[in-house]
Structures are given as C-alpha cells and as structure tokens.
Amino acid sequence: MSGFKSDFLRTLSERGFIHQISDESGLDTLFQKEIVTGYIGFDPTASSLHVGGLIQIMMLHWMQQTGHRPVALMGGGTGMVGDPSFKDEARQLMTPETIENNIAGIKRCFSQYLTFGDGPKDAIMVNNADWLRDLNYLEFLRDVGRHFSVNRMLSFDSVKQRLDREQSLSFLEFNYMILQAYDFVELHQRFDVKLQMGGSDQWGNIVNGIDLGHRMLDAQFYALTSPLLTTASGAKMGKSMSGAVWLNADLVSPYDFWQYWRNTEDADVERFLKLYTTLPLNEIARLSALGGTEINETKKILATEVTALLHGRKAAEEAKQAAEAFFEKGATTESLPTVDLLKADWEKRSAQVIAFATGLFSSKSEMRRKFAEGAIRINGEIIKDPDTKLPYSEIESETGAFRVQFGKKRIVLVRPV
C-alpha cells in the first residue's frame, strides 16, 4: 500500500489517513501529473466542527501542502435534507436560518489550516446551496435522476442497516446521495474537481458521484476515504469531560482543547501525532519510542502541536504553561479562571453559593451530590456540607478569592467584588 509515488498519497498513506481509494494507481498518476483539485463536504449540523472532523481538515491541509488545490464545501443545500448514511433514524430537519448560522460557525476554523485565495493552489470554500437551492425538480429528474438505479442505491451499506432494521427511510433522505453525487459533477464543472474525500461512511455517496461523472460527463473521478477513528479503547473520537470537543474556541477553550489531547491514551499517541500534527515522521517515530512515564512529555507535544494548528502557537503555549503550572507545580494563581460574586450580604454566603458560582455544575442537585461525595474543596479543604458558612474573612490572601476545586482537574477562583 505504501508504494505511492505522488507526494500527496505517500504522505497520507504514511500518516494513516487512507482507508479506501477508488483507483489507487490512477489517482497516484494523476497527482504526479497535474495540480489536482479535490474536495470534502461538511454538513452544517452544528455551529462548529468537532474533533471528529479534524481528520478531514488535515487531509485538505496536506493536499495544499503537497502542491494541490483543496475545496471545502459547505453543505448549505444538502443540509436541508440530511445525510442518512449509517444513521438509525432521520435527523430533525433544520431550518434555513439554523443552517446559515451553523455554516458561519464552521467556516471560522478553516483559515487556520488552509490558505484561501484566487491563485491556482489557493484553497476554495463554496456552499452547495448556491446550486442546489434553485434546482428545477423536473429538469433535475430528467438530467440527473435518470442515471440512478434505485436497485443499486438500496444495496449500499450506508442504508442497508436502516432497511434491514425496518426503520423507515424517507424519500427526502433517500435523495441525499443523489444531491451529493450531483455536487461532485457540479464542482467538476466549476473548478475541475476530480477527487472527493471523506470519512469511510461517505464511500457510498462518493462512489455514486463517480458513477454520475461517468454517465453525465464521461469524466473520471476518484474517491479517497479516511478510516473511522476511535480511540484505542474503542470510544468515538471527540467526547470528553464536558461533552463534545468542539473546534471553535467559544465552545471549547484552548486550555480544554489542549487537555483533551494531553489525556490521549498511550496506545493512541503515535497514531494521533501522525494524523493531527504536521511533525515530520522521523520526529514522530522518536517521540513515540519513549516509554513509561516519558510518554507524558510526548503527549504534551501532541497537545501543543494540535492546539497550535487550531488556535495558534501562542494560545497553545499558554495552555501548556497553565497546565504545567497546575499539574506539576501544584500552584497557581495566574491563569486560573475567575468568576466574580457580589460582596453584598457576604456573611450569608455558604459553600454551595460560592461553588455554584463557578459554573462547574449543571444543576444545584448535581453540585450537592458532589459535595456529599467529597469531590469539592474550597481553599484546599474538602467540604461535605453545602451549607457550611464561609465568611468573607476566610478569603485566600494570595488570590483575594475563594479557591473552588472540583475533582482533581478543575479549579475556579470565586472573587468577591
């Protein structure tokens, strides 16, 4: 599999991005011969991408790095339908407003990974709403629909499970793969796109686009999919302490993002370095060879590199320093998140009022349980009774605040103002 001659495929192959390719040697030749334009579609199902989508962005990144032209396609049109691939049931339909908002949120992170512009190797961002929204139904059926065999579409794995389980697949959803196939053709005509990439769950959709390219344009398209990523212990990528690990900083701070990568399982470190950083492979090999406790240093490098790509080197270094200060020097003050609490009537403040102000708890009931479990410390002492009174005079002198610690990893300063 590693016999690729083109820089792009060799890089992807060596770094573990490749799951399946429609025509390996043909695509390899193409990449040696010309500047290839390839695309990946992103569905606007949330206002930010999360870690699971990072691998797709990295593929576009490497495409540009090896001298080709990546296209990031926003699914403003296909988002109106919703991809049924490997889904048990239909998603709730999104309103056009939601879709627009989500696209606005998703767009933001791309500029960190890709250079956009008008040059031959500059990345392009487009929205398939531009051509899908105004399609004429009858024309579309006659021009595009006639090329699809329902028999064949029903045979794809992506919908088979749904059918086997006797869950309904609405006609609306069934059209998704047709629209995605049509995107491929449209992008070919607009930008000379010849390659579509995506997660392995997109294989069926992409192959449909290749077929449509044959039939409508007599053109040769290619498919390349990445493996579906799980952690070594089998969990899906992208979940953590506080839910999904989003890429947008307003949803997951650089510090928390850094923490996510710092907590990578040992067995995943090398794989993740290859996939999510741009460090050279020999460097990765060296770092991954470290065993035992030393692997923790490698994890820090992983975290810093991944965070630097997304949020910039400066934010990554700050996250690293904050983490080191917290976990290794035990100390603190600087850079701890701080919330303000009104000083008025302070003598009535109890532990639970102060703790709840941190925002670490999703409900007061949850917080009370955590008190009972001994999971909460204030100013270093475990407090089990949430009604414990904490007079203003017990403020911590160095910080001028109450130091609320929840579990081992989270501290928030509550400062009376």
Add this chain to the structure above:
RNA sequence: GGAGGAGUGCCCGAGUGGUUAAAGGGGACGGACUGUAAAUCCGUUGGCUUAGCCUACGUUGGUUCGAAUCCAACCUCCUCCA
C-alpha cells in the same frame, strides 16, 4: 382503506394498577490505584427554596383512593392485507 404491533430517563432496555424518580447495561461524572493514560474496583447519575415539594414513561383527556401500567381520541413508526 383494513388488521396487528410499537413509542420508557443522555442512549439501549426491563417494568403491565400501589414500598417506581422507575431493574439492568452503556455512557458520563466523582473517588481509590497510577503517569492529568489504560485496565480494575467503589460511589453517583430528573429538578428545586431538599426532614419536604415539583416534574417525568409519544400527546390530550378519562376511570381509580392511587396509573408508566386500565380506557378513549390523536400523533409517529413498523408488519401484513387491499
């Protein structure tokens, strides 16, 4: 259009009139052990003004001292028949 089946907490899934805020599992969170890892073990897992109160088993009404459990209508999905 006709006949039958299903809809339970974040997810899966038990429960078929009362000690049911609802078994069990997964996930998540907290604790122990460690290396801010994995594995393992223990605990927690609707909300609130928490000796109590409120809201919850598709929706709305009804029967009953009392319903997730019975009845009616409606909604959604599945199967078979036309």
